[in-house]
Amino acid sequence: MFKVIFRCVLFLTLLNNITSQKTCAETFCGKLRKSPEGFPSYSLDLSTALVKNDTLMGNLSSEDGTRILYLEVACSVSYTQVAIADKQLAQQIGVVNSIIPHSSSVPLALKKTTYDNETIILTLGNTKAVVYASPFKIEVHYKDTLVATINGKGRLVIQNSAAALDVTFPGAQHAYGIPLHAENFALRTTTNGDMDPYRLYNHNSGQYKLKSTEALQSSVPLLYTHGKTQSSGIFWTGFSQSWVDITHGNNQIDTYIMNEMAFITTAIFNGPTIANAVEQSSKARGVPFIMPKYSTLGYHQSRNSYATQNEVLNVINQFNAANLPLESVWLDINHTDNGKYFTWDPVRFSNPMGLLNQLAADNRSLVITIGPHIKREKGYFVHEEASSKRYYIRNIDGTDYIGKSLPGDCSYIDFFNPNVTEFYVSLFSLGIFKANNLLVFLDLNEPTVFDNELHENTLPSNLLYMYGEGNFLPHSYLHNRYSDNQIVATFLGFDINSQGQVRPFIATHSHSVMDINFSPIITGDNYASWEHLQFSFPMCLSEALVNMNMCGANVGGFAGIPDEELYQRWYQAGAWLPFYRAHFASDVPPREPYVYSDKVKNRVRNALYQRYAHLPVWYTLVWEVTKTFRPIIRPLLYHYPKEEATFTIDNELLLGADILAAPILKRGALMVSVYLPGGESEIWYNIDDNYKALRGIGYQLLYVNLDSVPVFYRGGSIVARKNMPRLTSAATVSDPYTLYICLNTTNGASGTLYVDDYETMNYFWKTEYLYMGFSFTDNSLYAYKIHENADYEGAAPVGEILVLNPPRNVVNARLEIGHKIRDNFATISYSNEGHVLKLSNLSLNLREPFRLTLLPSV
Numbered sequence: 001m002f003k004v005i006f007r008c009v010l011f012l013t014l015l016n017n018i019t020s021q022k023t024c025a026e027t028f029c030g031k032l033r034k035s036p037e038g039f040p041s042y043s044l045d046l047s048t049a050l051v052k053n054d055t056l057m058g059n060l061s062s063e064d065g066t067r068i069l070y071l072e073v074a075c076s077v078s079y080t081q082v083a084i085a086d087k088q089l090a091q092q093i094g095v096v097n098s099i100i101p102h103s104s105s106v107p108l109a110l111k112k113t114t115y116d117n118e119t120i121i122l123t124l125g126n127t128k129a130v131v132y133a134s135p136f137k138i139e140v141h142y143k144d145t146l147v148a149t150i151n152g153k154g155r156l157v158i159q160n161s162a163a164a165l166d167v168t169f170p171g172a173q174h175a176y177g178i179p180l181h182a183e184n185f186a187l188r189t190t191t192n193g194d195m196d197p198y199r200l201y202n203h204n205s206g207q208y209k210l211k212s213t214e215a216l217q218s219s220v221p222l223l224y225t226h227g228k229t230q231s232s233g234i235f236w237t238g239f240s241q242s243w244v245d246i247t248h249g250n251n252q253i254d255t256y257i258m259n260e261m262a263f264i265t266t267a268i269f270n271g272p273t274i275a276n277a278v279e280q281s282s283k284a285r286g287v288p289f290i291m292p293k294y295s296t297l298g299y300h301q302s303r304n305s306y307a308t309q310n311e312v313l314n315v316i317n318q319f320n321a322a323n324l325p326l327e328s329v330w331l332d333i334n335h336t337d338n339g340k341y342f343t344w345d346p347v348r349f350s351n352p353m354g355l356l357n358q359l360a361a362d363n364r365s366l367v368i369t370i371g372p373h374i375k376r377e378k379g380y381f382v383h384e385e386a387s388s389k390r391y392y393i394r395n396i397d398g399t400d401y402i403g404k405s406l407p408g409d410c411s412y413i414d415f416f417n418p419n420v421t422e423f424y425v426s427l428f429s430l431g432i433f434k435a436n437n438l439l440v441f442l443d444l445n446e447p448t449v450f451d452n453e454l455h456e457n458t459l460p461s462n463l464l465y466m467y468g469e470g471n472f473l474p475h476s477y478l479h480n481r482y483s484d485n486q487i488v489a490t491f492l493g494f495d496i497n498s499q500g501q502v503r504p505f506i507a508t509h510s511h512s513v514m515d516i517n518f519s520p521i522i523t524g525d526n527y528a529s530w531e532h533l534q535f536s537f538p539m540c541l542s543e544a545l546v547n548m549n550m551c552g553a554n555v556g557g558f559a560g561i562p563d564e565e566l567y568q569r570w571y572q573a574g575a576w577l578p579f580y581r582a583h584f585a586s587d588v589p590p591r592e593p594y595v596y597s598d599k600v601k602n603r604v605r606n607a608l609y610q611r612y613a614h615l616p617v618w619y620t621l622v623w624e625v626t627k628t629f630r631p632i633i634r635p636l637l638y639h640y641p642k643e644e645a646t647f648t649i650d651n652e653l654l655l656g657a658d659i660l661a662a663p664i665l666k667r668g669a670l671m672v673s674v675y676l677p678g679g680e681s682e683i684w685y686n687i688d689d690n691y692k693a694l695r696g697i698g699y700q701l702l703y704v705n706l707d708s709v710p711v712f713y714r715g716g717s718i719v720a721r722k723n724m725p726r727l728t729s730a731a732t733v734s735d736p737y738t739l740y741i742c743l744n745t746t747n748g749a750s751g752t753l754y755v756d757d758y759e760t761m762n763y764f765w766k767t768e769y770l771y772m773g774f775s776f777t778d779n780s781l782y783a784y785k786i787h788e789n790a791d792y793e794g795a796a797p798v799g800e801i802l803v804l805n806p807p808r809n810v811v812n813a814r815l816e817i818g819h820k821i822r823d824n825f826a827t828i829s830y831s832n833e834g835h836v837l838k839l840s841n842l843s844l845n846l847r848e849p850f851r852l853t854l855l856p857s858v
């Protein structure tokens with residue numbers, strides 16, 4: 001009975017939440033998609049072409065000569081940029097001389113420019129752009145392989161308020177990226193049948209459809225193509241609404257990119273591997289450069305909404321009592337005084353500082369929601385200042401735009417006004433933010449406008465930003481960047497400029513290309529269904545491929561009620577996505593793990609502990625993003641790009657290069673088929689089954705039960721873990737490490753470990769960190785500093801070492817530090833019929849290089 005009533009309520013909520021999405025035909029996309037029908041074709045007017053600052057500039061003119069466009073082409077070591085614009089618009093949005101930005105610090109010289117009366121060829125390093133005058137097209141080459149053809153189909157359109165470009169990628173079988181869509185990892189052909197193109201338009205779609213090209217709350221205009229021999233990528237200035245058509249051809253991918261402004265700039269990345277293309281695009285765009293707090297990687301609990309400070313304390317006490325790890329409790333707008341952000345409800349949260357201090361003693365944090373919509377209430381300090389200084393987005397008649405949001409009538413902060421940053425930053429100097437465990441979640445920042453179906457529940461496109469002195473820009477040009485600008489302004493609200501300062505934690509609902517210190521992002525208001533659990537993997541893999549890393553789905557689903565099996569499976573799977581948070585709606589019964597039976601609780605606890613055991617791995621990979629541009633989680637094809645079966649696998653993922661996670665995402669599984677890549681010479685150790693060694697020879701059947709979480713360590717890797725069960729990430733800090741040395745077919749292995757104080761900026765300003773390399777060859781483990789000049793005192797020692805597939809009859813472990821040699825250094829034991837060797841009772845300091853040699857009896 002109870003359940004039936006809930007279902008009805010839910011069904012109603014569900015209906016209310018679905019917003020009507022515009023179709024391609026209902027927007028500028030409809031007309032452009034028919035091109036070249038109804039549009040002129042262009043040729044380059046060679047008499048206008050010149051090369052300045054290594055950029056080719058020239059005019060494109062339409063066949064009838066009535067329309068002149070402005071073209072720039074620039075080659076770089078690993079990519080080629082092409083910009084085509086209505087020049088007036090380019091000038092209006094602040095482009096001075098050249099559309100393509102030049103950093104004068106990198107003086108690149110074109111190796112060669114050749115002209116004739118049909119083509120202009122730019123060459124730089126191995127990158128070559130061949131510009132054909134008539135009909136106009138550009139071929140981008142890398143080492144004499146054709147990477148992409150731009151306007152090969154002559155579908156270039158630049159109109160007063162829209163632009164479109166066709167780009168073909170030869171040698172490609174699949175396309176990936178352009179998050180966020182509730183779609184499989186490998187994107188589909190959108191051009192046969194009645195499908196719409198993939199849409200990029202940040203808006204809050206409530207309970208979204210699965211397997212859909214519809215836009216969600218975030219947009220990254222970066223697409224990759226991949227085939228057995230060749231991969232590439234394309235990034236474009238898709239900060240307005242974009243639509244992307246994809247066509248799988250005969251060993252090629254055709255794309256058609258449509259943008260809602262008279263301006264398009266793109267960068268085509270050379271590849272030739274997918275890992276190269278990811279690195280090139282990440283370098284060009286910038287990746288997060290500040291480490292997150294360690295607690296970001298732990299487990300977080302949210303619901304809509306914990307309503308009082310006692311409820312928050314109760315949640316934490318219940319987690320403690322049930323021995324369940326937890327980092328933070330999240331509050332939505334309900335914590336504020338009547339919907340006024342930066343204030344607290346005087347009754348329900350009467351002593352927020354006291355609450356934060358209590359949580360701090362337990363190493364726990366509080367996350368509060370902050371929206372970009374400001375309640376229009378007389379006397380509310382944020383509104384008073386924003387309205388008197390004209391910091392709100394405006395209507396075309398110059399008045400403040402007013403829209404409905406959670407607090408009622410609101411106006412929206414104009415994060416494009418350069419003066420707004422200082423104002424917004426000042427809000428974070430409120431005393432309460434001195435508490436290092438007060439974290440923020442930027443919610444509804446697409447931005448969402450309630451009851452505004454006509455504009456898909458976001459801002460109308462004709463609103464104005466105050467871009468500079470007397471300089472207005474239509475909101476539509478920059479719609480998808482709105483949340484990015486809020487992220488930056490918020491980040492600046494937290495001081496990271498001196499040592500000892502604690503790193504910020506800024507989660508965000510919406511994003512485009514901006515990520516500064518691994519902002520947690522979620523896949524949206526999902527539903528408690530197996531399908532939603534399944535789609536969380538491809539959605540986060542798509543984000544990962546564009547280096548938006550800290551992605552997760554609401555564990556257990558936001559709406560709906562998961563049954564126990566789904567609930568447990570979701571905790572097991574969620575532990576292998578970067579951001580691990582549960583969040584559920586206000587109209588469903590409580591579902592924190594402690595409300596369940598012991599059986600369920602035990603499985604959830606095991607999943608949480610498995611996550612915590614691997615925190616050193618996650619943290620090291622986060623660090624490596626900032627150095628190597630390699631995403632934290634990766635699709636299988638990232639490391640096995642020639643193995644065709646991996647191209648469409650999105651229910652498994654690689655954590656770094658060394659851990660393959662294939663958690664169970666299906667109901668009633670008794671047996672699962674797991675794909676293990678790499679061929680006969682690749683070993684995968686099943687950590688779920690006594691480190692049983694399997695070969696990378698494709699699909700293999702495993703018997704499973706409700707406790708099973710198929711996870712494999714790659715032979716050739718060294719994995720650093722902390723195995724002591726703890727209730728917070730902070731509590732693990734001084735626990736000793738266990739190194740898992742997973743030998744490959746030639747009895748070697750290697751790995752890395754990054755350690756700092758997990759919390760402050762000292763790693764950045766004082767190089768207080770350790771970045772360790774481990775390598776195992778000839779029965780000897782060598783540990784060394786990769787960054788020799790960095791040092792950190794507080795790293796825990798290595799307490800234990802496990803060797804998988806070890807040498808036999810080892811009786812002595814010899815330790816060498818500098819010239820000092822010590823024999824019989826460890827307690828040695830074998831288990832699993834000799835397949836696992838354990839060295840225990842160690843205390844190896846990571847600050848000094850050491851060598852540990854295993855000596856067999858003679």
Ligand SMILES: *[C@@H]1O[C@H](CO)[C@@H](O)[C@H](O)[C@H]1NC(C)=O
Nearest residue numbers: 047048049058059068069087
């Ligand atoms: C390109 O066309 C514009 C007119 O749209 C003209 O003013 C300009 O001089 C042309 N550029 C060159 C280099 O001829």
Ligand SMILES: *[C@@H]1O[C@H](CO)[C@@H](O)[C@H](O)[C@H]1NC(C)=O
Nearest residue numbers: 052053055097098102103104
């Ligand atoms: C070329 O570069 C110089 C120095 O960076 C700059 O002053 C100049 O405006 C640039 N010219 C063009 C056409 O972009």
Ligand SMILES: *[C@@H]1O[C@H](CO)[C@@H](O)[C@H](O)[C@H]1NC(C)=O
Nearest residue numbers: 046114115116117118119120
């Ligand atoms: C340039 O054009 C002329 C006349 O159309 C032609 O004879 C000549 O071969 C062309 N030169 C090149 C290098 O294509």
Ligand SMILES: *[C@@H]1O[C@H](CO)[C@@H](O)[C@H](O)[C@H]1NC(C)=O
Nearest residue numbers: 304305306307333334335586
């Ligand atoms: C906030 O919490 C109070 C107390 O539980 C509740 O009455 C109110 O409806 C909540 N408001 C929102 C917006 O969730």
Ligand SMILES: *[C@@H]1O[C@H](CO)[C@@H](O)[C@H](O)[C@H]1NC(C)=O
Nearest residue numbers: 361362363727728730731733
């Ligand atoms: C909190 O973290 C510190 C290390 O930062 C640890 O020593 C302490 O035991 C932790 N306390 C609790 C209650 O987890």
Ligand SMILES: *[C@@H]1O[C@H](CO)[C@@H](O)[C@H](O)[C@H]1NC(C)=O
Nearest residue numbers: 417418419466467468469470
């Ligand atoms: C920014 O502030 C300055 C100084 O108060 C003012 O002169 C200027 O008009 C402001 N600019 C905008 C875009 O509001």
Ligand SMILES: *[C@@H]1O[C@H](CO)[C@@H](O)[C@H](O)[C@H]1NC(C)=O
Nearest residue numbers: 716744745746747748749750
């Ligand atoms: C095994 O690992 C070692 C150390 O990383 C490496 O040098 C060797 O090439 C690997 N062997 C194989 C077959 O991959």
Ligand SMILES: *[C@@H]1O[C@H](CO)[C@@H](O)[C@H](O)[C@H]1NC(C)=O
Nearest residue numbers: 825826827828840841842843
């Ligand atoms: C552990 O090591 C210490 C010194 O390194 C030694 O005295 C002790 O006996 C060892 N304990 C065991 C259980 O091997």
